[in-house]
Amino acid sequence: MKIGIIVHSKTGNTLHVAQKIMEKLKSDGHLVSIEQIIADNDGEIDIKKIRLINIPNVSEYDALIFGAPVRGFSLSPIMQAYLTNCAAFNGKKVSCFVTQHFPYPWMGGNRAIEQMKNLCESKDTKMICSSVVNWKNKKRDKMIAETVKKLCDIKS
Ligand SMILES: Cc1cc2nc3c(=O)[nH]c(=O)nc-3n(C[C@H](O)[C@H](O)[C@H](O)COP(=O)(O)O)c2cc1C
Secondary structure, three states: OEEEEEEOOOOOHHHHHHHHHHHHHHHOOOEEEEEEOEEOOOOOOOHHHOOEEEOOOHHHOOEEEEEEEEEOOEEOHHHHHHHHHOOOOOOOEEEEEEEEOOOOOOOOHHHHHHHHHHHHHOOOOOEEEEEEEEOOOOOHHHHHHHHHHHHOOOOO
C-alpha cells in the first residue's frame, strides 16, 4: 500500500514518532513517505491567517497517517488549517497521533485527537485508529512503541 505520513512538527518530536512509524511500515513492505506541513507563520493561532508554504497532496496515497503537536490544549492550528482546506479523502484509511509535552492524554491530547477525528471525518472517511504520545511521561518510549504498533496495523 502507498502510505503518506503527513506531519506538522516544529521541534521534531512528532517527526521522530513519524520516522519510527515509517521504519515499521517499510519493513512490513509498504511504500511510505513522510511529508511535512510547513507554515511561514508557525506561531499564528488564527487559522484563517495561517500561510502554509508546504501543502502535502493526499491524492497520491491509499492510506494516510496524520501527526501533530498539541498546542494550547488543542490540535496545532497549523494542522487544523491544513485539514480544513485539503481535498476529500474519499474513503481512504486514515489514522492519527499527537505528541504533547504534558504527561497525560487528558491534558489536551484527547481533545486534539477528537478535533483531528472530526476534521478528517468531515472529509469522507472513518478514522481507524489514533494515539497520544506524552513526552514528559516516564513511559514515553513505551508510548511511542505502542503508537507505532497501533498505527502500523493497516490491513490492505
Ligand atoms: C505554542 C505551544 C503551545 C503548546 N501547548 C501545549 C499544551 O497545551 N499541552 C501540551 O501538553 N503541550 C503543549 N505544547 C508542547 C508541544 O505539544 C510538545 O512539545 C510537542 O511534542 C511538540 O511537537 P513537535 O516537536 O513535533 O513540534 C505546546 C507547544 C507550543 C510551541
